[in-house]
Amino acid sequence: MLSNNAQADRFSEVVMPHLADALSLARWLTGNATDAEDVVQDASMKAHASIASYAGGNARAWLLTIVRNSCYTWLARNRPRSIISVGDLADLDEMSAAHAADMPDSESPEANLIAKADTAALEAAIAALPQPFRETLVLRDINGLAYRDIAAMLGVPMGTVMSRLARARGLLISDLGRAQ
Amino acid sequence: MNTRNDGLPEDAAGMNLMLHALIDGELDAAAAMAVERRIAADPSLAAEHARIVALQLVVSSLPKPQVSDAFSARIAAMAAAGNVEVLRPRTTPAPAKSARTGWSARNFGSFDWRAMAASIMISAVLASGATQWAMQPGATDSFAAGVASGHQRSLLATSPVDVVSSDRHTVKPWLDARLGLSPPAPDMAKDGFALIGGRVEVIGGRAVPALVYRHREHLITLVAEPQNAGVVTDPVDLSEGGFSLVHWSDGAFAYWAISDMERPELDDFVARFRAAIVTG
Numbered sequence: 001m002l003s004n005n006a007q008a009d010r011f012s013e014v015v016m017p018h019l020a021d022a023l024s025l026a027r028w029l030t031g032n033a034t035d036a037e038d039v040v041q042d043a044s045m046k047a048h049a050s051i052a053s054y055a056g057g058n059a060r061a062w063l064l065t066i067v068r069n070s071c072y073t074w075l076a077r078n079r080p081r082s083i084i085s086v087g088d089l090a091d092l093d094e095m096s097a098a099h100a101a102d103m104p105d106s107e108s109p110e111a112n113l114i115a116k117a118d119t120a121a122l123e124a125a126i127a128a129l130p131q132p133f134r135e136t137l138v139l140r141d142i143n144g145l146a147y148r149d150i151a152a153m154l155g156v157p158m159g160t161v162m163s164r165l166a167r168a169r170g171l172l173i174s175d176l177g178r179a180q
Numbered sequence: 181m182n183t184r185n186d187g188l189p190e191d192a193a194g195m196n197l198m199l200h201a202l203i204d205g206e207l208d209a210a211a212a213m214a215v216e217r218r219i220a221a222d223p224s225l226a227a228e229h230a231r232i233v234a235l236q237l238v239v240s241s242l243p244k245p246q247v248s249d250a251f252s253a254r255i256a257a258m259a260a261a262g263n264v265e266v267l268r269p270r271t272t273p274a275p276a277k278s279a280r281t282g283w284s285a286r287n288f289g290s291f292d293w294r295a296m297a298a299s300i301m302i303s304a305v306l307a308s309g310a311t312q313w314a315m316q317p318g319a320t321d322s323f324a325a326g327v328a329s330g331h332q333r334s335l336l337a338t339s340p341v342d343v344v345s346s347d348r349h350t351v352k353p354w355l356d357a358r359l360g361l362s363p364p365a366p367d368m369a370k371d372g373f374a375l376i377g378g379r380v381e382v383i384g385g386r387a388v389p390a391l392v393y394r395h396r397e398h399l400i401t402l403v404a405e406p407q408n409a410g411v412v413t414d415p416v417d418l419s420e421g422g423f424s425l426v427h428w429s430d431g432a433f434a435y436w437a438i439s440d441m442e443r444p445e446l447d448d449f450v451a452r453f454r455a456a457i458v459t460g
């Protein structure tokens with residue numbers, strides 16, 4: 001059992017440095033910054049209560065796992081229709097595996113067009129991604145987690161993380177191409 | 181079919197995943213080189229690679245949500261107070277069925293500003309277990325605070341050491357290569373104190389070597405700060421806040437031994453370490 005002081009110390013070292021990442025993830029999963037603050041407060045409360053169970057390792061991944069769970073609890077309560085079922089997920093993964101076979105075609109935009117994409121168009125494209133692709137992309141490209149951390153967090157094989165990520169990026173690339 | 185013989189997927193879909201893995205730094209050196217060779221030989225792969233790199237760059241440069249001072253103060257206050265109510269300044273009073281954690285929290289809607297103000301001060305003081313040392317005057321004490329927070333951080337990190345070795349002939353050259361010096365690193369496994377490795381600590385803006393020993397389930401961090409003045413001092417006890425900390429100097433190095441062991445055990449370590457360096 002940790003003393004209250006030790007608990008507070010650990011919280012300030014494990015949780016406080018990663019609040020910005022927590023807010024980013026919550027913002028992309030709930031869709032807006034205000035809801036994200038509510039979710040991150042809930043998540044921080046849970047993190048505080050279970051800080052003794054933090055066994056070392058990647059503190060950011062540990063916190064983001066709690067944030068992700070809080071997001072889905074929050075979404076289930078506030079926007080039940082936005083949650084998709086496990087069956088849909090399996091279909092999506094099949095779809096993403098199938099899609100990965102389509103290699104870049106002549107329609108794909110040039111890299112320098114992507115580099116010039118404006119913020120609003122890019123944010124809209126990310127928001128439009130199906131949720132499993134969006135969360136994988138955000139965890140990797142915004143929160144900077146490694147594949148194995150994401151796989152552990154989502155409870156899926158690493159290969160699934162890789163195909164979701166490839167699919168998410170592929171969708172963004174073709175969206176940005178169309179937006180030009 | 182496998183004409184290239186480089187162990188990479190032959191199908192376009194598999195190769196596409198390898199491009200992403202390369203960009204994400206998830207491939208080992210051999211696989212990364214093989215993928216790079218494929219890219220160099222295939223303009224369509226090269227174009228896709230460039231697109232993914234460009235996309236990743238624009239995504240990572242999207243504006244990040246700001247952690248407002250008010251927000252992080254609220255979270256810190258909650259942690260310091262262990263009081264859920266301080267988290268809810270914006271919401272209207274909760275339904276009566278919600279848990280009544282402390283009647284005083286109800287006095288100002290659901291937001292007890294006094295608890296929050298007090299706990300912000302508490303969290304400022306307790307933000308690190310090392311603060312007690314930092315609060316005391318003198319360079320020695322702030323160095324001790326640095327040693328203490330370094331030790332605490334190491335316990336939270338994936339590994340408490342940067343170079344893992346029970347062999348001092350590995351640890352010493354590793355430290356030497358990074359710092360241009362290395363402290364004596366006797367292996368005292370026969371005394372029950374096994375050398376498990378070393379790391380570099382940055383304390384007060386200086387990089388200093390640290391050795392890590394294990395005694396049963398306890399870790400001991402031994403920071404060795406090189407000395408110019410050549411002062412020799414006997415061990416003094418600086419223990420506080422749940423850690424045992426002993427400091428002494430032998431003229432070449434000022435040593436700081438810290439552990440969550442009891443003082444007598446740490447004293448035993450210090451005595452054996454000093455004896456081991458003298459005998460060679």
